[in-house]
Amino acid sequence: MLGLRSAHIHGTSMGGMVAQQFAAKYPERTERLVINCSAAKLDYAGILTFRGWIDIAERFGMGSRTLAELIALQALSRRFLDTSEGRRAVDMIQNILQDSNRVDIFKLACQAMIDMDLRPLLPKITAPTLIIGGDEDMMTPWDQAASGAGQDYLAQHISGAKKHVIRGSSHSTLFDGTDENCRVVMAFLKSEF
CATH class of the missing domain: 1.10.210 (Uteroglobin)
Structure with missing residues (x-):
């Protein structure tokens, strides 16, 4: 991926953490970023x-x-x-x-995952970003305790980020919220969301 001139990056959980790092380190190579059910830092x-x-x-x-x-x-x-x-x-x-x-x-x-703290990188992400996840996510919940930085934190600390909550879905929105997840991600990648 590093050889690409630009990329659309879609990451879930740990992949979402890798995607955050890539987008912060290589903003010129990142056209759009989708962070699906991830966090910048886990709470206890x-x-x-x-x-x-x-x-x-x-x-x-x-x-x-x-x-x-x-x-x-x-x-x-x-x-x-x-x-x-x-x-x-x-x-x-x-x-x-x-x-x-x-x-x-x-x-x-x-x-x-336990050790990761990506909060300092979030201001460096300049690509249009979609934060998407389920409202029943137990692994990387939207709102974590004070020691963590969940999906709401990502949406608040990545400039211009858009967020979409899939009701009735958990951490694996590609399993239990497949149609909505794909529809929203595709709309975002086409600049329709």
């Missing part, structure tokens, strides 16, 4: 979430059903989880964790 509740994931992964491995279920519970809306599609999503999360992750790498990724 968010830190506890990732510490818990680390503990489960260390004790039970990446194929742990408990880890998959906990991530699903924290990432997907109750409404979505109550469907057959939601139950299949738990299986998919478990398969991805088991087949595509190692405990040491997973721990490093979780620790990076």
